[in-house]
Amino acid sequence: MGKFFQQQFISIRSAMSIISWLYFSMIVVVLSVLIYFLSSLDQLSAKELHERVSLALVNENRQELAILVEYTYWDEAYNGTFFDDEKVWADENVGSYLFETYGIDFSLALGKDNQVKFFASSETEPEIQASDILGKEINQLVLLSNELESKTQVASTYLRIGDAIYLVVGGPFIEEDNGDIRPDTFLLFGRKIDSEYLEGLTKNYQLQALELLINTVSKPSQSSLNLNSPLETLASVRWTPKVPSKDVLPSIVMVLSLFLLGTIIVSRYILTLEQANREAYENKIFFEATRDPLTQIHNRKYFMEMARKEFSVSKRYHRPFCVLMIDIDHFKNINDSYGHSFGDSALMHMADICSNVLREHDLFGRLGGEEFAVVLPNTSYEKSLQVAERVRQELMESPFAKDAKTIKMTVSIGMAELSKHEAIELLIEHADKAMYLAKSRGRNRVECYGE
Numbered sequence: 001m002g003k004f005f006q007q008q009f010i011s012i013r014s015a016m017s018i019i020s021w022l023y024f025s026m027i028v029v030v031l032s033v034l035i036y037f038l039s040s041l042d043q044l045s046a047k048e049l050h051e052r053v054s055l056a057l058v059n060e061n062r063q064e065l066a067i068l069v070e071y072t073y074w075d076e077a078y079n080g081t082f083f084d085d086e087k088v089w090a091d092e093n094v095g096s097y098l099f100e101t102y103g104i105d106f107s108l109a110l111g112k113d114n115q116v117k118f119f120a121s122s123e124t125e126p127e128i129q130a131s132d133i134l135g136k137e138i139n140q141l142v143l144l145s146n147e148l149e150s151k152t153q154v155a156s157t158y159l160r161i162g163d164a165i166y167l168v169v170g171g172p173f174i175e176e177d178n179g180d181i182r183p184d185t186f187l188l189f190g191r192k193i194d195s196e197y198l199e200g201l202t203k204n205y206q207l208q209a210l211e212l213l214i215n216t217v218s219k220p221s222q223s224s225l226n227l228n229s230p231l232e233t234l235a236s237v238r239w240t241p242k243v244p245s246k247d248v249l250p251s252i253v254m255v256l257s258l259f260l261l262g263t264i265i266v267s268r269y270i271l272t273l274e275q276a277n278r279e280a281y282e283n284k285i286f287f288e289a290t291r292d293p294l295t296q297i298h299n300r301k302y303f304m305e306m307a308r309k310e311f312s313v314s315k316r317y318h319r320p321f322c323v324l325m326i327d328i329d330h331f332k333n334i335n336d337s338y339g340h341s342f343g344d345s346a347l348m349h350m351a352d353i354c355s356n357v358l359r360e361h362d363l364f365g366r367l368g369g370e371e372f373a374v375v376l377p378n379t380s381y382e383k384s385l386q387v388a389e390r391v392r393q394e395l396m397e398s399p400f401a402k403d404a405k406t407i408k409m410t411v412s413i414g415m416a417e418l419s420k421h422e423a424i425e426l427l428i429e430h431a432d433k434a435m436y437l438a439k440s441r442g443r444n445r446v447e448c449y450g451e
Contacts, residue, residue, distance in 0.1 A: 038245035046222035046241040056205040064169045065154050067102055068189050078173040081109035081118035095120030105192045112184035132161050140230035141170050142186055158227040160234045166190040208239040292366040295351035303365025310377045311424040321418035322384035324374040325431040329410045329443040331370040349400045357391050381417050388413045388446045410444035
């Protein structure tokens with residue numbers, strides 16, 4: 001079938017000139033990619049930090065809600081906050097204990113129509129009064145809680161009291177025995193968002209230093225988050241984004257420079273040593289990859305690859321196309337009687353006979369064992385039948401001799417013609433069936449599929 005390409009070689013000087021330009025182009029491309037990579041790295045780092053800050057605030061919110069749920073399910077907390085004879089207990093357990101253990105700054109229990117049943121504030125927030133807390137935001141929080149379909153109906157929001165921002169969580173009391181919501185009850189916990197709170201977030205979640213800006217609304221960005229109440233934006237949490245490119249850029253530049261320098265040196269060394277002509281080697285590799293090692297004709301893989309191409313061309317342009325399947329008759333007896341070495345030589349003899357009969361543009365290959373196939377492109381049914389008969393006749397009239405032993409060889413041939421076949425595999429299958437038909441009818445004959 002010929003070679004795929006004709007290799008041409010250039011001088012070392014020309015090669016070095018080309019490679020120098022390639023390296024220059026590569027440096028430009030690498031620098032462009034590096035800039036894009038570092039920019040993407042900075043953006044990814046900013047996005048990841050934004051997500052971590054957001055997750056930290058959400059997680060703190062969940063922790064406050066978990067503490068609240070524990071108290072709303074506690075009947076003693078309900079009795080202590082709603083009945084006067086239990087106020088001392090409530091001051092201790094719904095007040096001081098919460099403030100010291102969980103850092104809560106105030107607790108507030110509301111009854112019907114948001115009537116204050118209990119209120120306590122920590123020592124750090126002594127000036128807070130219940131009246132400072134009640135307002136439209138708390139009303140919205142109560143409404144939000146009532147609309148929730150969850151079992152606990154707890155909700156949260158941010159609330160501004162004076163010049164400070166608080167995280168407020170609230171929910172109704174729940175009966176321990178049956179889990180029913182106690183109507184006209186609502187328990188609130190509040191925690192101040194201050195520098196100490198933000199420092200705790202920074203340390204616990206390994207964040208950049210956080211800054212709280214009250215009465216500031218930030219546009220959506222990767223370095224800020226707004227704290228919202230049900231009615232408005234109250235404040236903004238900001239931080240300075242981390243820029244990892246500043247840390248890695250010097251190392252990348254050094255490694256890249258060393259790599260490029262080493263590559264240039266190695267390339268010059270290899271090209272200087274490249275003297276031999278590679279064309280013979282490439283032809284040898286191509287030949288070994290596409291040829292049967294015994295008969296030196298096309299192997300199955302290459303035969304099928306080229307057969308598919310010829311099949312597609314013939315089908316597209318409506319050209320005649322036939323396939324022959326050839327099998328040596330009684331080949332097993334030849335191997336058993338004379339040995340495998342004799343049988344291998346017989347296969348080579350058969351391949352030589354066929355190669356001499358077939359035309360240069362015909363495709364001839366060994367599919368396995370004693371089975372061979374021929375593709376006859378742009379060949380009519382009648383001419384293909386003549387080719388098959390000529391192959392059969394030539395082999396029958398050319399006895400094989402080796403080591404003072406002579407045998408007559410015959411073949412059974414099956415032929416199939418392209419009609420409405422969708423794939424070369426189906427056409428070969430039909431030719432194979434015709435070949436087995438020839439064997440069943442006495443061997444040493446040609447049979448056509450469909451006849």
